[in-house]
Amino acid sequence: MEKQRDTLIDLLKGIGITSIVIGHSSWILPGCNFPIGPFVYTYHLMIFFFVAGMSFKPRNDITPYMQIGKRLGGVLPIYVKYSIVFILLHNFFLKIHILKSDTIVYGKLDIIKLIFEACIFGTSEAMLSAFWFVSMFFIGVSMFMLLYYHAEKMKYPIIWHILCGVLTAIVGIWLNDNEVILQYHIQTSVLGITVIYLGYLFQHYRQYMMKYLQWWLSPILGIVIWKILSLNIGMVELSANMILHPLIFYPITILGITFCICIAQGFDKVGVLRTLFCTAGKNSYHIMALHIITFKCFDLMICKIWKLGNETLECFPYSFEKLWPIYYIVGVAVPLILVYGERWLIERTRIAINKKFLK
Template sequence: MSSNRIKWIDTCKGIGIILVIIGHTPIDPTARSIIYAFHMPLFFFISGYFFSEDRYKNLKEITISKFKSLMIPYISFSIISVFLLRFFFDQPIALRVFLEQMIISKRNSISYDDPIWFLTSLFTIEILFYLLAKLSKNINIRLLIVLLIGLVASIGLKVLAGGNILPWSLDQSLYYLIYFGLGYYIKRINFFENNKQKSYVIFLNSILFLLLIPFQEVYYRFWNLLSLPSSLFSFIDAIIWAVLGISLVIFVSQFLSYVSWLNFLGKNSLIFMSLHIPLGFNFYNTFIRGKLGIEITNLNLFGISVALCTIIILIPTSIIINRYFPFILGRNLNQMSVLKIKEKGL
């Protein structure tokens, strides 16, 4: 059962990272809006699903653990991305600008590799949720609190409009805390212990999501009848789309969990998230599109082709990083320290 759980989770992450990559290509705005409705909530949901405050004795322990697993990759991929820009575009490295953007880590303001805002945001969310778990043992109260925090952030900081992006994308963290908390809640009530392929909730949510896409006008006409304040409506609407989209990915993953390359993408989603723009896109534009003179005739087909080439480029990259440079991912750090001590003869 544990093996099956890991497989469907990896498949979800594999589907999710494909959507992330496609969403960053010049696809049709309507297609992008659909992808953006749930692809990042999906990753925060999965992170919350695996979270357990019982693994850590105190705040110091979880901070050190999450620094290794999230902040070391953040710093590592930041440095790698800057040198990749130097390689592809022969740009001088502006050290002050690089350090400023890396330290502040504001979404849409990390010029060398914007997607890695996710890592600092998730680091913040993990710490916040740990503190929340220590304040209240009741999982229902925790879920209510994260919903209230997300609502306040959505209205007060205009998160959904991207109006007030804070350092470390804290505004986004306060909103995405909802999906992290929801994933945690779903795991704690054992919602997925039954056969997910036959779950009526997941199935109906998936169907509803697919129906909403062509019938959005009818959907929004219904909401207009309620005359809700625009900020409250935007908040509820975003959660509905995200939950339904997450349900669809979970449902589909049950039938695709045997696809090994999807599982591979899921297991290495951190690498694909961090390098698909600075390495994948830049390699494609420089050595494939640039050399062949490929013209854009259909946005969606072009986006899918760019995503496919990027995935092919990053597969061997992922294998190399895992095999020879795991410290980039915050792994085997203790082993490295032991090796250094032995080399010094201490």
């Protein structure tokens, strides 16, 4: 039997990946000057750590290393698959000016080397730039698991869990505030451990807390986040170690995640929105991999229609600031169409093969 999915988790993942698409396709909304980019950046990555905490279920039948291995077996094939596709298409993208003209051309040895590096989360393709999150997220969840099970073996596990959550928060803030750059963005992984703990705690008391987290709170929380950003004390951009302010990062992250939970409550009441965002949540890695190339293919089409030059087309990650609503739609819809189209084709092929050889 198919395991029943948690609608709230799928909705939160859907809101998170849609927010990533929004942040990569607009920054300040034309006309109203609303800082949509800085706004979604306050939560758009950490919401996935929170969901990881909600999804975490301690197990005694396998070791934490086996759990980590199972998770690796889920994310690495997706990472390698998309890396290979984008590495092989790199020169073609350069030829049609989706990539900037000063980008290096790959030779055969470069392609082979990069494919092997992808097997250890080492790809650096511009069109796959959002995938830096995958390795960072995997490492953060893995460290959480090791800390969790180690704390469980102690005499007073609750105290040790609190210590782990507090200490990793302090270390993560220090690393990022001092602009320490580690391999695979581990400094960001450490920041996420505390958020995983918060997600795990939320799931434990979820039934009680959901009584107070209603959809109508979302505009209030949104205004609070906007007012904090209006103080001009900085912004959150975790790929660049920017955490707004050491004392404010976790409070604004919690505000952002709470905002998402309240939004999810509203979406859950509307059938179409629930279906759309749950579908996006179930396919978040695929949207993460394909949304930027979707932007650039749309830009290519517009540039051909309007007969614009390569300088416009080579703008990254999008070329037309005023077309942000279209980027929002295609950035989510087109990857989903491609993913479900691929699955349909594979299924039809499987059925055809079975009919041919199992008569």
